[in-house]
Amino acid sequence: MTHKKTAGAALLMLALTAGCTKDYLDLQPRDAVPTENFYQTATDALQATNAVYSQLNQSGMFNSALWGIGDVMSDNSSLGGGGADGIEFQQLDVFSIPTTNPVITAHWQRAYLGIGQANQVLTRVPAIQMDEAVKSRYLGEAEFLRALYYFYLVRGYGDVPLVLTPAQSPAEVANITRSPAAEVYAQIVKDLTDAITKLPASYTGDNTGRATKWAATALLAKVYLTQGDMTKAAEQARLVIAGSGKTLWPNYGDNFKIENENGQESIFEVQFKSGLNTYSTDGPGSIVNEFWGARFFGGPTSAYPYVVSGGGYGFNIPEKEFVDGYEAGDLRKTVTVFVPGDKYPIPAGFTVAPEQPASLPGSPFGFNVKKFFIGTVNTNVWDSGLNIPVLRLADVYLMLAEAVGPTTEGLDAINRVRRRAFGLPITTASSKDLTAATPNFKDAVIRERRYELAFEDERWYDLKRTGKLLTSPALIAKGVKPFNIVLPIPQSEINVNPNLVQNQGY
Template sequence: MITAKHTCTALLLAGLLTGCGEKFLDVSPNDSVTEENFYKTETDAIQATNAVYSELGKGGQYNYALWGIGEIMSDNSFTGGGGGGDGAEHQQLDNFNIAATNPLTTRLWGGCYVGIGRANTVIQRVPGIAAMSPAIRQRCIGEAQFLRAKYYFDLVRAYGDVPLITVPPTSLAEVNIARTPAAQVYDQIVKDLEEAAANLDVSYGGADLGRATKGAALGLLAKVQLTRGNKAEAARRAREVIALGKYRLWANYADNFKVGNENGQESLFEVQYVSGLNGYTFDGLGFVGNEFFGPRGQGLTPQGGYGFNIPEDEFVAGYETGDLRRDVTIWKPGDAYPDGGSQPAFLPGSPSGYGCKKWFVGKTSTNIWDSPLNFPVLRYAEIYLILAEAVGPTPEGLEAINKVRRRAFGLPIETASARDLTVGTPNFDEAVLRERRYELAFENDRWFDLKRTGKLLTVLAPKRIKPFNVLLPIPQNERDANPNLSQNPGY
């Protein structure tokens, strides 16, 4: 529920909660902030903006909800874990028997609206702060616009029509509104991203490394337009990202997923994580994937590994021979461990002995669920794939997708190869979707890709998906609090 605490007094939360990244993270307590004394200085504006980022790294986004919805609900993976009732909330998604009380779908809704509430307050209050640099003011507003668009994009893709709130409510009546048509929500997303692109710089460095940039806004705008089926606009925005001249593919696919390369040359935007500051929580400052996806009981992570998010056999079998992304993305039987052991042929929850490897960092500290590895929200490789899908098997589209493919096979990125797709490649749209599947595996895109391309019901038929499962249930606690919220059909 979006309460008055989440919206009308979001400035309190902005001062009390931490920011999002290791570069611009403020973890000092600030217990004297009040509504009367906040939003007076440039520091206040920056702290409030940092708080808009903070929900990205929590359980309502990348630390819990999105890997359940984006991957386990898709054909990429299944629940795994210890079997039986372990991970019951993930099993509901996996089996498309989703209750309106499901914790993951509930947290996605709540986390997005907390972030939206904070963004609304920044956008409303920061312009009135006189004691700050005009450049910082513009940046803070642009960051809030970008993040509000990102949260709404997740909501509208998952639930369809959702309440559109763009100013801090001043009464409960302004919170308890009905769902807004999805087309109108998308219009606001596009508007926010266009304005964010105008407000943000191409890059930020030093203590501000990791903040949203012009490239992040343009890249997300390209993805939004592709989702809406507006291919011409998607292509235009993808070209604008490329024209910035800021981004390059790593020669080695694995370099995208190394702590030392965070916010690197291929990164448009990523969730910032740090280790050593949280224990058993989805809402700390570290990423839980190292522990939750680690090979179950093998002792490679602080708690031994929980073995969730297990790659489907069909997904693993789909890798082309020589695709170097496979060994970066999955554990397979016989793979060597850092401690000298190897991946067994069978593990609890993984009868074929597979596991999700992409987010493995090992025992980075004595803490628990606290991997320092950032999570990429947008990579330059995806911009090429968006462009390829948008323009089809034209010379431009073929070169875009082939850059990604060449890298996947360890070939020079700018040189034509035997691995290239050609104008004669059959079913080019299918080829692009397949390339997205393996390039972006376990980056929480697959379910959304199947949905936007109209393939969800066909591809997931073996998982007993039902037609109404193209939308998630509106959380029951939200409907209990807001009598104007209707439920999606089937739930």
């Protein structure tokens, strides 16, 4: 596996000092326009706002790093692969993470690039003469996105630099220090609270997929949940459930189809677009289909052809304990995991559907993730157009259940999700319902989150915030250590700024 080289900390400096549906992905480079000549027109404001979204589908965010952290560093999956590649993910998998690890470096840099672009919008767009309502919306989008980037940073690294305005020089960035996590969370809450007042409830046409007031409200609920403020988490979750107009798909699998992107259950998702790149981990196409695809399943002359365009990397392999943990009759299993004997679509030139074998390189039990599988993508191998959900209504229901406990309200929330999982009417009581007598209700909610949100980059964060990261038998076996509750600060950043003191243990 290869990676583009980056300019390390210099990239962060550039982000902090310089200045989505498929149709508004910003694909044109803007670094050729001097800052003093930009931020003049409504078009400039739009392009600057689009640029804040553009970091989401990069390798340091949802195209690579976040499934390395959220999945591979959890008990849901292991890296898999062929053993000789993906070393940077192997290091995450076994909790032997050097400060030079490319995944944690890319994650830091991409998040701060997004923050730097948001800061430019929030600082420079207010002076542009344009429609005030549209301007306000752009500022709300930038606040939401800045909060989202900071939310990943503070959960991942702990105390992080809190930068809210464009720095005036590289030297200013090179002397910045880490702010206490409490201050970062306070700013996240402030940004989201303000964004809610500026953002619309929904969009149409080319703007579909942008951040809405409900995306900001749902994210705020998750922020409060992470901080342990259950009262406020419940308040925000209720607002989303009652006011967003979102409803659960009757069929769980409908969440993960290209034709249903930004659909009835979606609150916010990262937009990907195919047909514009081939071997790039930095969007706008998603690498997930190829990297999680069954590894070297076969070939043009094999009885088993490739099931993804380039043969598959076989990364992010579901753990046996995870797969065995599905309850009998849980339909989410067939949507989420390939198991031996599962049929694939019949490829062009073949007459028989290939079957998932009993074992594959890196997958001794023959498991692969199915949830984001779309098969071959023409001749482009790292170029899936399937979006990745960040927030959806089922997540909000489970946040509410966790926040209020086994009350009538909490039980109704979790049972809606469970009924859908078993193919039952969502609003009708069933034999699968949890009750007030269910023991260890909070653990039951976290378990439900595990299977509802599997491979949606959530598990490591759930384990961390509930204190289970260091007690999970699976992670103890992997080698988790007490200091692994945070990631290391990238060494490239410390090299240019010794004020960024390293997290203990690294």
